[in-house]
Amino acid sequence: MSSMRIDNGRVIDPASGFDQTASVFLRDGIVAGIGVEAPPNFPEDAQRLDATGLVVAPGFVDLHAHLREPGFDHAESLETGGLAAAAGGFTTVCCMPDTKPVNDNPAITRYIIERARDAAVHVRPIGAISKGMLGEDVAAIGSMREAGAVAISDDGAPVMNARLMRRAMELASDFGMPVITDCEDDNLSRGGVMHEGLTSLRMGLRGIPALAEDLMTFRDIELARTTGAQLHIAHLSTAKSLEFVKRAREEGMRVTCEVCVHHLALSDEHVQYDGNYKIKPPLRSTTDMEALRTGIQEGVISAIATDHQPHAGSDKMQEFDQCPFGILGFETAFALSLETLYHQKLVTLPQLLALFTCGPAQVLGLTSGTLREGALADLVLLDINRWWQYDVNQSFSKSRNSPFHGRYFQGRVLTTIVEGDVVWQSP
């Protein structure tokens, strides 16, 4: 039985509003207490970490990642993805079902959970909405729930058939399963490779209109209203979709959304025919980007997600038209968020940390993302001022598709602890 105390840090637990210099006491993989005094019977010989000048916070929760296993192990595995997540401060990662085979039944869900026991972080699988993510028949929602899936989503293959989506939401509502939707009207977006706007016109690249996202956001909110399903909008990227979510929330609906940090930090003007900027939803206009930042400040957005999407070796080394969508996210998400939101004084540190911890945890009803007594001892030590340079070639991920290679960031995850064990320690 191991125990550890982390002393002298600024302890921030957004879930409880705790924010002061204190010690955190960990015992047997559980948070035994926070405060100046050790809890009763806490071992005198506990390992001590000195967190002077550092921030101690709950481990991060990512609602949106692609870990590629099973089926695409050449791009990522639960092991490598887990290590990359840990290096980014994540201690819980929800993985999308677009594996091969697709996670559309309890056998695959259990397989992922079993394989992830050895991973550095907690992996929580998301099941598919439709069988094979083909958008034709509803997947085994109830039994995936029983097997441990935390939500359903056809992320990457939006459900175009509104009738199927309605049926899936009805069942999800019955089983208490949150529905995560990737809002994109495929007829409007097909062939597009970047945000439709002046930049795409200038570059001669086919556009993906904001409209393609907005129509589906609207549809899914109305379907959720009809069915009573709990709806979470994945990687929301437009001002208009944010308005829809804001209105639904004001009406008291169980509708939440996440944004990806790259949509907060980059716009379509950054796309210079470099495949590492080819993302779906695409990097939007600066107006959209500004609206998302405001949405963060106003509390409309519940979580910042990575949409970590590894692509193997040469897949991104192609013509912009040809290369696949998606970029790595784990190792840069927090630092980029600090730069974009905190160092720009748009949010306080507890506000930002909430978007990485209790915010996402509450969306899916996860018990992680807090330092309250009795919670799993998942936490991070952060130096929010330290400068460092991201070298993607040192990444734990098997893939190298990051637009942030070589970039200097202010603020770094120094230590990541999962159930009381240090799983990442920065050099």
Place this chain on the structure above:
Amino acid sequence: MTGLLGIAPLSREELEQILHRSRDFQTPSNEPSPRTESLRGKLVVNVFFEPSTRTRVSFEIAAKRLGADVVSITASGSSVSKGESLVDTLNTLGAMRPHAIVMRHQASGAPHFLARHLPTPIINAGDGQHEHPTQALLDARTILDHRDSLENLRVVIIGDLAHSRVARSNIHLLSKFGAEIILCGPSPLLPAGMADLAPGVRIERDVPRAIHGADVIMMLRVQLERQHESNFSATEYFQFYGLRLEHLALASDNVLVMHPGPINRGREIASEVADSTRSVILNQVENGVAVRMAVLERYSR
């Protein structure tokens, strides 16, 4: 960045220098073509991932008249058709140590991608729907053969602008020289946002109104191969956006009619117009060599 990737990044001065130099390479009638030895001993590789006759031949002639060794590769005749990736193909070409690579590719930005990975100067001979800089230069050269200046000229560009790299390069070039640019075409082929591509550009949907008082009419080829959906029947297209003889009366007296070729007669331009005295289409082709000589001379390593 070495090479010539597009018109947009260039200054008016650079463009003027190229246009000026290209005059030295124009062929006076009944005289042998001008030649230089300025690229003697140098290797120019033409890589065409898309079918092209006039541009490829024009670059070949230009390179030869400059004394360069020139090799042309087309996608169908190379390992590209064996599934080799663009990067591999280009690394192979790079190993041949060319002094310039002239590249045409169906993907917008392919030359920019290449330029990031190779030290060799890349000359863009047309990338997807993005730019075709030497076409805009030869169009400007052709206009300047008939007019003193591009400034304040009223230039109408008609047709499928959304899919046209020729249009984009021309818009950038003409705008830098202070021309008045009127774009004309149906909304699916001419999104309203294109008026914001450069200063001095506006959109007019009606052909007769667009042509009114025009000094230059540039017709664009209907690029069936680039449209992902069919928006227009051929008949309807010609009825509303085709250039017919009666239109020319609306333009200025000595209007120039241009077309980057290949022409679809009866699809976007009536035969009588293409062959009329107002047409400078063949001058364009001729100027292609002169302009490309100036470009190769300037940008080769």
